[in-house]
Amino acid sequence: MGVVKIARRTFLIGTVAVAGGVAFGYYQYRRPLPNPLLDSLGTGEAAITPYVKIDANGVTLITPRADKGQGAYSIQAYLLAEELDVDPLNVNLSVGVPSKAYYNSRVMDEAFPFAATDDSAVANTVRGAGDVVTRMMGMQMTGGSSTVPDGYEKLRHAGAVARETLKEAAAVKTGVRRSQLTTEDAHVILPDGTRLSYTELAPIAAQTEPVTDVVLREPGQWRYLGKEIQRTDIVGKSTGREKYGIDVSMDNMLFATVRANPGFGGDMRGYDASAAEAMRGVKKIVPVTSGVGVVADNTWRAFRAAEAIEIDWGPGPYPATSAEMWDVLDAHIDEAYQDHRNKNVGDVETPLARGQEAVEAEYRLPYLAHAPLEPMNATVLLEDDRIDIWTGTQIPRFIENHVATLTGLAHDNIHIHVQPMGGSFGHRLEDTYVLQAVEIAKAMKGTPIKMTWSREEDMTHDYPRPMALAKARGKVKPGAVEACDLDIVCQSIATSWFGRLKAAPPGPDQTISTGAWDQPYDIPNYRVTGYRAPEMVPVSSWRSVAASGNGFIHEGFLDELIHAAGADPLEERIRLCNHNVSRKVLEAVGDMCSWSGFSLGENRGRGVAFVISFGVPVAEVVDVTDTPEGIRIDRVYVACDVGRVLDPINLEAQVTGGVIFGLGHAMNCELTYEDYAPQQTNYHAYEAMRLYQAPEIEVRALENLDQIRGIGEPGVPPAAPALANAIFAATGKRIRELPLNKQIQFV
Amino acid sequence: MQLTVNGQNYNVDVEDDMPLLWVLRDELGITGPKYGCGIAMCGACTVHIDGQAMRSCSVPAGQVDGSEVTTIEGLGSPEALHAVQAAWIEEQVAQCGYCQSGQIMAAAAFLSINPEPTDSDIDQAMSANLCRCGTYPRIRAAVKNAAAKLQGV
Numbered sequence: 001m002g003v004v005k006i007a008r009r010t011f012l013i014g015t016v017a018v019a020g021g022v023a024f025g026y027y028q029y030r031r032p033l034p035n036p037l038l039d040s041l042g043t044g045e046a047a048i049t050p051y052v053k054i055d056a057n058g059v060t061l062i063t064p065r066a067d068k069g070q071g072a073y074s075i076q077a078y079l080l081a082e083e084l085d086v087d088p089l090n091v092n093l094s095v096g097v098p099s100k101a102y103y104n105s106r107v108m109d110e111a112f113p114f115a116a117t118d119d120s121a122v123a124n125t126v127r128g129a130g131d132v133v134t135r136m137m138g139m140q141m142t143g144g145s146s147t148v149p150d151g152y153e154k155l156r157h158a159g160a161v162a163r164e165t166l167k168e169a170a171a172v173k174t175g176v177r178r179s180q181l182t183t184e185d186a187h188v189i190l191p192d193g194t195r196l197s198y199t200e201l202a203p204i205a206a207q208t209e210p211v212t213d214v215v216l217r218e219p220g221q222w223r224y225l226g227k228e229i230q231r232t233d234i235v236g237k238s239t240g241r242e243k244y245g246i247d248v249s250m251d252n253m254l255f256a257t258v259r260a261n262p263g264f265g266g267d268m269r270g271y272d273a274s275a276a277e278a279m280r281g282v283k284k285i286v287p288v289t290s291g292v293g294v295v296a297d298n299t300w301r302a303f304r305a306a307e308a309i310e311i312d313w314g315p316g317p318y319p320a321t322s323a324e325m326w327d328v329l330d331a332h333i334d335e336a337y338q339d340h341r342n343k344n345v346g347d348v349e350t351p352l353a354r355g356q357e358a359v360e361a362e363y364r365l366p367y368l369a370h371a372p373l374e375p376m377n378a379t380v381l382l383e384d385d386r387i388d389i390w391t392g393t394q395i396p397r398f399i400e401n402h403v404a405t406l407t408g409l410a411h412d413n414i415h416i417h418v419q420p421m422g423g424s425f426g427h428r429l430e431d432t433y434v435l436q437a438v439e440i441a442k443a444m445k446g447t448p449i450k451m452t453w454s455r456e457e458d459m460t461h462d463y464p465r466p467m468a469l470a471k472a473r474g475k476v477k478p479g480a481v482e483a484c485d486l487d488i489v490c491q492s493i494a495t496s497w498f499g500r501l502k503a504a505p506p507g508p509d510q511t512i513s514t515g516a517w518d519q520p521y522d523i524p525n526y527r528v529t530g531y532r533a534p535e536m537v538p539v540s541s542w543r544s545v546a547a548s549g550n551g552f553i554h555e556g557f558l559d560e561l562i563h564a565a566g567a568d569p570l571e572e573r574i575r576l577c578n579h580n581v582s583r584k585v586l587e588a589v590g591d592m593c594s595w596s597g598f599s600l601g602e603n604r605g606r607g608v609a610f611v612i613s614f615g616v617p618v619a620e621v622v623d624v625t626d627t628p629e630g631i632r633i634d635r636v637y638v639a640c641d642v643g644r645v646l647d648p649i650n651l652e653a654q655v656t657g658g659v660i661f662g663l664g665h666a667m668n669c670e671l672t673y674e675d676y677a678p679q680q681t682n683y684h685a686y687e688a689m690r691l692y693q694a695p696e697i698e699v700r701a702l703e704n705l706d707q708i709r710g711i712g713e714p715g716v717p718p719a720a721p722a723l724a725n726a727i728f729a730a731t732g733k734r735i736r737e738l739p740l741n742k743q744i745q746f747v
Numbered sequence: 748m749q750l751t752v753n754g755q756n757y758n759v760d761v762e763d764d765m766p767l768l769w770v771l772r773d774e775l776g777i778t779g780p781k782y783g784c785g786i787a788m789c790g791a792c793t794v795h796i797d798g799q800a801m802r803s804c805s806v807p808a809g810q811v812d813g814s815e816v817t818t819i820e821g822l823g824s825p826e827a828l829h830a831v832q833a834a835w836i837e838e839q840v841a842q843c844g845y846c847q848s849g850q851i852m853a854a855a856a857f858l859s860i861n862p863e864p865t866d867s868d869i870d871q872a873m874s875a876n877l878c879r880c881g882t883y884p885r886i887r888a889a890v891k892n893a894a895a896k897l898q899g900v
Contacts, residue, residue: 069843237844240779240819300769422845660881694883
């Protein structure tokens with residue numbers, strides 16, 4: 001029995017009866033909002049999005065935001081459990097099914113032209129519009145470090161409503177008033193100590209008007225949140241029992257792989273599969289978009305057969321070599337291609353024109369692959385009237401749309417089963433691999449197909465972070481930075497990514513300069529301009545998106561200016577900082593490493609960098625030693641502020657992981673192109689950091705921010721510039737091009 | 748050919764040059780060992796062959812005929828954890844977890860031949876296994892924790 005209420009706010013809770021029990025969750029907006037999307041909604045049951053289900057099998061917590069390793073399943077379960085009074089390690093966990101109602105209202109936060117530090121009415125109004133947009137699009141998406149900001153209230157609210165409604169059910173059953181009941185470990189406790197399990201109360205709760213006037217518990221009352229909790233998936237992942245997409249298995253399943261044009265998006269002119277067809281275990285060769293699929297009875301046999309196919313590739317839809325791509329960027333760092341100028345304070349031209357020489361520099365960033373360790377894969381079973389897809393993805397709803405187009409099936413007949421991911425770093429914001437698997441499945445109706453990319457296929461179809469070029473000019477006076485002018489050019493991630501979703505937004509793409517224009521410094525004359533290069537290699541979001549590269553440019557050049565001014569790198573940043581929470585982060589990292597008056601000693605250097613991204617200010621200090629064999633990274637200190645720390649163990653994991661991700665790629669990773677294809681096709685040529693190179697990392701999380709933020713990405717951006725600044729401090733060598741090992745060795 | 752995996756005997760009909768990894772995963776349905784690179788660069792596929800840590804993606808099945816293979820599933824179970832697995836849980840090492848089967852198998856084999864490793868021993872032994880999430884500091888801590896457990900400290 002659904003209890004349908006009509007209201008304007010999104011915190012609208014309801015229950016539905018399920019077999020032998022009850023589900024608690026949110027309704028979507030319905031009337032009276034004039035929302036054509038929602039007019040198509042079905043009955044009350046279709047409109048509800050369950051987060052808690054209680055039936056004969058016990059309590060199930062449903063955690064719709066996907067887990068690519070960042071701990072999303074776990075924190076969502078703890079947010080529900082905190083109010084529901086269950087132990088997440090002792091109840092069922094489910095990721096649910098894709099639904100519009102699981103929209104992510106915060107994932108677009110970074111898409112608006114307001115710095116995270118901008119608290120103006122206009123900024124907040126536009127951000128509010130993001131909530132509406134994401135809801136309309138049914139943006140059930142995982143990304144943008146948004147799982148916690150999105151779920152912090154929603155999930156605790158769902159847990160609290162479920163708890164109070166179960167208590168109300170107990171009140172109905174026993175005649176004891178709800179206010180006299182308490183809850184503990186999935187039971188309602190009567191004043192005399194009698195324990196009624198949630199499971200036995202569930203059928204009554206399904207007939208009860210949900211109790212929605214709940215008050216969320218104060219942090220001081222929390223049992224789990226803010227404490228040292230155990231990740232819900234840690235035992236499975238430590239015993240080999242966790243099942244990823246690549247581990248999906250079913251009866252009669254066959255194995256497949258794809259070889260598509262390594263000139264990403266280029267045509268396949270023709271192919272000769274006669275040798276492959278004769279190979280053992282090969283069942284079928286299927287042309288797919290831009291390439292060929294091979295179906296076999298073993299993945300390795302499919303890999304080998306795919307290699308044996310002779311394929312005539314057309315050219316890629318972009319310049320053939322990295323050298324030509326740099327020429328394109330060079331040609332577009334020009335007024336005619338200005339995309340936006342989000343920062344323009346004071347007047348940079350006058351001080352730069354005046355007398356003494358300006359500080360000038362050029363920064364270069366390469367294409368970077370996400371290269372998660374689990375290669376892209378999808379298992380697909382297509383039958384006459386339905387399709388089932390098992391895959392790790394951040395964008396299940398977009399896949400549903402694409403599959404509907406590709407198969408002609410109605411949305412109701414498309415069933416996507418989101419699997420835990422062996423990493424993503426943004427790669428699983430794409431669905432090329434899923435659509436290829438569907439193309440193969442269309443030729444194999446009735447047979448489940450598990451399609452796995454080889455590592456080489458994965459590296460050559462990674463949708464990398466775009467390469468970028470920046471020209472920087474600045475002016476200093478003794479002891480102070482006076483002017484900073486940054487021109488940044490790269491292709492647009494938004495045009496590329498939204499283009500694949502058939503929803504390319506018009507207007508500027510500020511991510512070309514995000515991470516540079518939105519930093520909280522009061523430099524008197526300060527300008528950041530983004531220039532748009534044409535689309536080249538298809539690109540996508542890479543952990544921390546634009547801030548990962550632009551943070552390197554901004555913080556590297558700011559360091560140069562501070563050095564030219566003869567100022568202290570940390571003190572001058574603190575002096576320039578115009579955002580209290582950020583300033584405290586800078587001060588904290590100085591305190592952690594005893595910045596003032598501390599001498600590292602011979603051949604050693606210390607660098608600092610600060611980047612605010614996804615609303616989280618992060619300052620990092622890197623200590624290095626210049627050994628005869630090369631640079632050794634000794635130690636990293638990190639201070640950050642997420643508003644409130646919900647899971648301190650995982651926060652530390654995400655920050656240290658982010659630091660290692662940032663450092664490793666800065667050390668030695670790039671994709672370079674020859675004949676349209678990336679030359680780095682496996683980890684031998686794209687190594688990042690190994691364990692022996694990992695520094696000791698000390699993390700301090702402050703809680704001064706006035707709202708809660710996610711920490712999956714913000715640890716990444718300051719790492720590369722802090723390392724380059726440390727190398728400068730140790731060696732006097734200023735490196736402005738990544739990866740750093742083009743110019744210096746690491747031990 | 749004859750294979751013994753986690754104490755169980757299997758008869759498989761595969762090419763001699765099929766890598767052990769794909770025999771385990773696609774022929775026997777043992778999915779703890781993971782495919783990451785196929786060229787012995789990442790270590791996600793690490794198993795024990797007669798007690799020694801090996802990259803199953805680069806060991807031809809024909810070479811394993813008659814050997815004892817142990818995968819992460821055979822090392823221990825959630826109900827009966829191996830000391831290394833218990834240490835990995837205590838230190839909450841895993842993020843995405845995809846490399847951790849291989850990391851744990853590498854650590855278990857390493858500690859069986861070097862029960863009292865120094866920090867630099869650990870760095871050397873564990874650096875052939877790639878982790879893209881950056882769990883290295885906790886892997887170091889977990890190896891030390893496991894060494895202590897195995898020593899009964």
